[in-house]
Amino acid sequence: MSQPAVASSAHETTAALASGAASAPRSSMATVITGELTPPRSPNLLRPHVVEFRNVTKTYNAGKAEEFTAIRDVSFVVEDVADKGEFVCVLGPSGCGKSTILRSIAGLEPQHPATAGDVLVLGQPVVGPGSDRGMVFQDYTSFDHRTVLENVTFGLECQHLPRKQRDELGREWIQKMGLNVDTDAHKYPHELSGGMRQRVAIARTLILKPRIILMDEPFGALDPLTRLNMQDLLVKLWKEVQATVFFITHSIEEAVFLGDRVYLMSNSPGTILEELKIEPATCPAHEMQRQPKFLEAVYYIRDKITTLESNP
Ligand SMILES: Nc1ncnc2c1ncn2[C@@H]1O[C@H](COP(=O)(O)OP(=O)(O)OP(=O)(O)O)[C@@H](O)[C@H]1O
Numbered sequence: 001m002s003q004p005a006v007a008s009s010a011h012e013t014t015a016a017l018a019s020g021a022a023s024a025p026r027s028s029m030a031t032v033i034t035g036e037l038t039p040p041r042s043p044n045l046l047r048p049h050v051v052e053f054r055n056v057t058k059t060y061n062a063g064k065a066e067e068f069t070a071i072r073d074v075s076f077v078v079e080d081v082a083d084k085g086e087f088v089c090v091l092g093p094s095g096c097g098k099s100t101i102l103r104s105i106a107g108l109e110p111q112h113p114a115t116a117g118d119v120l121v122l123g124q125p126v127v128g129p130g131s132d133r134g135m136v137f138q139d140y141t142s143f144d145h146r147t148v149l150e151n152v153t154f155g156l157e158c159q160h161l162p163r164k165q166r167d168e169l170g171r172e173w174i175q176k177m178g179l180n181v182d183t184d185a186h187k188y189p190h191e192l193s194g195g196m197r198q199r200v201a202i203a204r205t206l207i208l209k210p211r212i213i214l215m216d217e218p219f220g221a222l223d224p225l226t227r228l229n230m231q232d233l234l235v236k237l238w239k240e241v242q243a244t245v246f247f248i249t250h251s252i253e254e255a256v257f258l259g260d261r262v263y264l265m266s267n268s269p270g271t272i273l274e275e276l277k278i279e280p281a282t283c284p285a286h287e288m289q290r291q292p293k294f295l296e297a298v299y300y301i302r303d304k305i306t307t308l309e310s311n312p
C-alpha cells in the first residue's frame with residue numbers, strides 16, 4: 001500500500017531556508033522531498049487554469065481610518081488536470097486571510113473585488129458568484145423552514161428543474177451522503193445533528209456539480225470521529241464529481257489526508273509562503289492517521305509552520 005509523501009515546492013521563504021527547515025535530516029526525508037517551484041506556465045487556451053491569483057491584494061475599508069490589508073500580493077495557479085480535479089488545502093493561522101481568498105474565488109462581497117491584482121476562474125476574471133463555483137461554510141448553512149430534501153434540491157429549484165426530476169436527484173444525493181431517505185428526507189434542520197446538517201449542506205452544493213467546490217472549514221465544528229467519517233465521504237464523492245476543491249482547515253492531519261496540494265499561509269497580511277505536494281490517501285482516514293509516513297508528513301508541516309512563524 002503506498003503511503004503519503006510531501007514534496008516541498010513553491011514560495012520557499014528565505015526565512016525557512018535560513019533556518020535550515022528545507023534541509024531536514026535524512027530520516028524525515030523519507031516522506032519529504034524538496035522540489036522546484038511550480039512554474040508559472042502560460043495557460044493553454046483549450047484548458048485554462050481552474051483558478052489563478054495574480055498578485056492579489058485585498059484591503060478592507062480602503063482609504064478609511066480602519067483600513068486593513070488582509071492578503072498581500074498573493075499569486076498561485078491551480079491547473080486543469082484532465083479528468084480529475086485537484087484537492088487544494090489552505091492552512092494558516094487565524095486571521096491570515098484564508099476566507100478572504102476563498103470568498104474572492106466565489107466572487108462574494110466584500111472580499112470581491114480585490115483591491116489590486118487579478119482573480120481568474122477558468123481563465124476569466126471573476127465578476128461575481130457563478131454556477132461553476134459552489135461554497136460550503138463551516139456553520140452548516142441550511143434553510144430552517146425547508147426539509148432536508150427541499151434544502152438539498154434548492155439549487156435545482158432555482159434552475160427551474162421540474163419537481164419530479166429534482167426530487168429524484170435529491171433522494172439520490174441524500175443517500176450518497178449517508179443519510180436515510182425514508183427517515184431523514186422530510187426532517188427539518190433543527191431535527192438533525194451537526195454532522196447530518198453538514199451532509200445536507202455538502203449535498204446541496206455537490207448536486208449542482210460545480211466545477212470548483214469552495215469549502216471554508218466545513219468540518220471544524222464536528223467531533224473527531226464524525227470528522228474522520230466526513231473526510232472519507234468527501235474523498236469518495238470528490239472522485240465521483242471530479243471537481244477542483246479548495247478546502248480551508250486548521251487541522252494539519254486533515255490537510256495531509258485530503259490534499260493533493262497544501263498552501264501554507266503567513267500571518268496577516270497573508271501571503272502563500274509555501275506549497276506542498278502530497279500523495280493521495282490510499283485508505284480510510286482513521287487508518288491513515290496511524291501510518292508512520294502520514295505522521296512524518298504531519299510533523300514536517302508542523303515544523304515548517306513553527307519555523308515560518310518564528311521567522312516572520
Ligand atoms: N469584511 C471585513 N471588513 C474588515 N476586515 C475584515 C473583513 N473580513 C475579514 N477582515 C479581516 O481580514 C483578516 C483576514 O480575515 P479572514 O476571515 O480572511 O481570515 P481567516 O484566515 O479566514 O481567519 P479564520 O481562520 O479565523 O477564519 C482578519 O483580520 C479579519 O478581521
Ligand SMILES: [Mg+2]
Binds near residue numbers: 098099100216
Ligand atoms: Mg476564515
